[in-house]
Amino acid sequence: MFKGFRDFIARGNVLDLAVAVIIGAAFATITTSLTEDIIMPIISALTGGLDFSSKFILLGHVPDGYTGSLTDYPALKKAGAVMLGWGKFVTVVINFLILAFIIYQLVRAATRMQKPKDEAPAAPPEEVALLREIRDTLKARG
Template structure:
């Protein structure tokens, strides 16, 4: 079996395709969560705390290059210029982003588990023992089984002529 054939067989599995779809949707969901954090939650937190913007809080760990012409308070520009920075504000934003994402995933898993439990309960209720047959049906089955047994005994008897 060639390596290419094995690879095609591996990729053709449903689990691999499901994983790929999950990764793509997860990446898209991550950008939504990042936007939710950066564009909606963090500004509200900043407003509540009097203009506190987490992303702009940092400590410079090295000198600013002489060729740098931007603001010494611009985190993104300093980082792009190669200045070593300790961006604790950005880290706080990422942690909040992670907590929101983790909470949403927790709710999603909780919902799926509850839905699976409901489906199992419905299946369990649907596979209950069938109702007992009416006495007439049971009697007819006994008669049928007795007739079959007599026919089998008559057919295997050494005195019977076939």
């Protein structure tokens, strides 16, 4: 059982996948910071101070004993209020779109690097070459 597991883990594509997941997680934190610390503040400045991350709709009553502000999303969430946090969702969607675009660009670049630019076309199969030779010979006779 352990030998099969060791063989599975030692396969190249499993190790590549593990490295990709770790790098992807680290890259996701960079993208999250880009979204939350750079892009969303710019959007907020352009929209007159609108902060999407704290926008929500209260779906139920405020929990008993809550004494904080009714506009404080983190405090209401911590108190257990039922809310639809649409602003946080918008922020996460923007974060995803940025990350997906960057990954798309990386895959495009990697694909271009793998394929030689001046690659000669592949030779046709031997049967095709033979059939073309027969065709050309018949044309020359007729």
